[in-house]
Amino acid sequence: MSKWIVCSAWPYVNTVPHLGTFIHLLSADIYARYLRLKGEEVVSITGSDEHGTPIEIEAIKSQISPKKLTDKYHHSILSLLKKYRIDFDNYTRTENQTHIDFVQEFYKKIQENGYIFSKEVELPYCNDCDRYLPDRFIEGTCPNCGSDKARGDQCEECGRILDPTEIGNPKCVFCKSSPVIKKTIHWFFDLPKLSEDVKSFLNSNKQLPDNAKNFSYKWLEEGLQPRSVTRDNKWGIPSPFPASEKKTIYVWLEALLGYISATIEWSKNQAKPNLWQKFWFDKETKSIYFIGKDNIPFHTIILPALLLASKEKYVLPWQVSSTEFILYEGHGKFSKSRRIGVWMDEALEIAGPEYWRFVLTLIRPETKDANFTWEEFERRINNDLNDAIGNFIHRSLSFIHLYFNGCVPSPSKLSARDREFQNKIKNSSRIVGELLDKVKIRDALNTIIELAREGNQYLSEKEPWHRIKDNKEDASTTLFLTTQLVHTLSILIQPFLPSIAEKIWMQLNLPKKAIEQQWKKIGEYIVEPNHKFGKIKPIFHKVNSSEIRIKRKIIP
Numbered sequence: 001m002s003k004w005i006v007c008s009a010w011p012y013v014n015t016v017p018h019l020g021t022f023i024h025l026l027s028a029d030i031y032a033r034y035l036r037l038k039g040e041e042v043v044s045i046t047g048s049d050e051h052g053t054p055i056e057i058e059a060i061k062s063q064i065s066p067k068k069l070t071d072k073y074h075h076s077i078l079s080l081l082k083k084y085r086i087d088f089d090n091y092t093r094t095e096n097q098t099h100i101d102f103v104q105e106f107y108k109k110i111q112e113n114g115y116i117f118s119k120e121v122e123l124p125y126c127n128d129c130d131r132y133l134p135d136r137f138i139e140g141t142c143p144n145c146g147s148d149k150a151r152g153d154q155c156e157e158c159g160r161i162l163d164p165t166e167i168g169n170p171k172c173v174f175c176k177s178s179p180v181i182k183k184t185i186h187w188f189f190d191l192p193k194l195s196e197d198v199k200s201f202l203n204s205n206k207q208l209p210d211n212a213k214n215f216s217y218k219w220l221e222e223g224l225q226p227r228s229v230t231r232d233n234k235w236g237i238p239s240p241f242p243a244s245e246k247k248t249i250y251v252w253l254e255a256l257l258g259y260i261s262a263t264i265e266w267s268k269n270q271a272k273p274n275l276w277q278k279f280w281f282d283k284e285t286k287s288i289y290f291i292g293k294d295n296i297p298f299h300t301i302i303l304p305a306l307l308l309a310s311k312e313k314y315v316l317p318w319q320v321s322s323t324e325f326i327l328y329e330g331h332g333k334f335s336k337s338r339r340i341g342v343w344m345d346e347a348l349e350i351a352g353p354e355y356w357r358f359v360l361t362l363i364r365p366e367t368k369d370a371n372f373t374w375e376e377f378e379r380r381i382n383n384d385l386n387d388a389i390g391n392f393i394h395r396s397l398s399f400i401h402l403y404f405n406g407c408v409p410s411p412s413k414l415s416a417r418d419r420e421f422q423n424k425i426k427n428s429s430r431i432v433g434e435l436l437d438k439v440k441i442r443d444a445l446n447t448i449i450e451l452a453r454e455g456n457q458y459l460s461e462k463e464p465w466h467r468i469k470d471n472k473e474d475a476s477t478t479l480f481l482t483t484q485l486v487h488t489l490s491i492l493i494q495p496f497l498p499s500i501a502e503k504i505w506m507q508l509n510l511p512k513k514a515i516e517q518q519w520k521k522i523g524e525y526i527v528e529p530n531h532k533f534g535k536i537k538p539i540f541h542k543v544n545s546s547e548i549r550i551k552r553k554i555i556p
């Protein structure tokens with residue numbers, strides 16, 4: 001048994017998350033469920049990322065306080081996670097006191113360790129608004145790709161991390177006037193001092209996907225730069241450095257530490273205040289982060305560097321599963337600011353949560369950008385979920401209901417074809433498990449769909465509906481074996497579709513729950529002859545993309 005810390009990118013709560021953000025939460029949930037079925041010791045954590053300039057901008061626009069805005073979205077996410085069956089051990093928020101205390105202590109500590117220095121810098125300042133313009137308070141031209149969508153912290157177009165003074169033709173986002181440059185003191189994280197340590201971390205990590213590795217090495221080659229830790233904003237965690245009283249900590253550099261503070265809070269909530277250390281300070285613990293590719297350097301360079309700078313024995317990231325972007329109907333990546341995509345709340349008006357879990361897993365952009373279209377949504381639901389999985393299960397169980405009064409028939413001597421089918425069932429958890437171990441979540445679900453297709457193919461070849469009349473023994477053998485596959489599928493899909501797994505389990509009428517089963521015993525378990533099923537009914541229904549388009553007022 002190993003210890004695991006399963007983390008998802010923290011949703012930034014200036015709005016309800018869109019499905020491009022949801023995929024990280026979903027991936028972490030699937031992975032944690034899989035690990036638990038394997039009997040591993042898991043803590044899964046994330047939370048609402050509440051500070052930073054986009055939230056201040058949104059709050060100013062809506063004429064409410066930032067706290068009021070993040071309260072609203074934090075609570076709406078909590079209720080959505082419940083609906084989607086995303087069960088983190090702790091879904092917290094960066095406004096929680098445990099996080100605030102932890103961040104302040106952490107930065108004091110790395111300052112003592114010699115990794116923080118202060119320096120006078122020149123920053124854009126808006127005279128009309130009477131404020132400094134860090135991060136997203138400023139917009140202009142990207143020095144790297146020339147896009148005019150560059151913000152003070154990052155270019156939307158090329159992903160380059162930026163400094164507000166690098167931007168061409170800068171404008172204040174509030175009043176659109178051109179800023180002046182003013183001198184101010186800020187505190188910096190001495191990232192260059194840790195270059196060698198970060199490099200050896202990257203060299204020793206064999207799991208990181210190619211996109212994460214390539215991006216990180218490119219950063220190292222360009223030479224690591226000190227990162228400014230403080231901001232002049234009011235909305236944020238107060239800076240703990242002496243003489244920095246009016247400043248706050250830059251949102252990214254505190255939210256990253258939320259992975260640890262969320263685990264601390266989880267420990268406290270169970271009255272086991274030291275439990276978190278058993279995870280974070282054990283070098284055998286594996287930590288896995290599900291994030292988008294635009295967040296790679298924060299997780300492969302800045303987070304490890306911060307952890308190393310603390311001189312504590314934190315485990316460094318074991319795996320950073322950084323997915324590419326999901327494009328929406330060929331429009332470009334989902335964008336909160338440009339309202340391109342589908343949001344977690346409105347998605348539920350279109351289809352049930354399990355349908356979304358299913359489709360999003362299948363388009364999970366593991367190696368390249370994926371395109372979401374309503375036609376693809378229809379195809380996946382109708383062909384894969386309804387026809388392959390749903391029909392196989394329903395046919396198998398209803399034939400037994402019809403011919404054997406709902407009781408599992410006894411097998412006779414197995415033919416070569418029967419044995420081949422039986423072996424497929426026995427090997428399935430190993431094959432799916434190997435893919436999940438490599439974090440190939442999409443391929444794992446595809447393999448499960450393929451298995452259900454094999455089941456349908458087997459039924460079509462063996463035709464128990466004919467054999468029941470001329471060879472009842474053969475029909476019995478066939479339906480005994482398909483029952484075993486239904487049982488296997490109900491556990492294999494548990495990480496992906498937990499509510500569906502429970503429904504199948506109820507129809508099979510088996511003791512305990514699908515969630516309480518053991519992954520390694522999936523192929524060994526036998527649903528015994530004469531076992532009586534529960535009430536049988538179809539689990540899925542089809543969807544129609546044209547109807548969705550009309551409902552959403554999308555012109556084809």
Ligand SMILES: [Zn+2]
Nearest residue numbers: 142145155158
């Ligand atoms: Zn750019």
Ligand SMILES: [Zn+2]
Nearest residue numbers: 126129172175
């Ligand atoms: Zn202004």
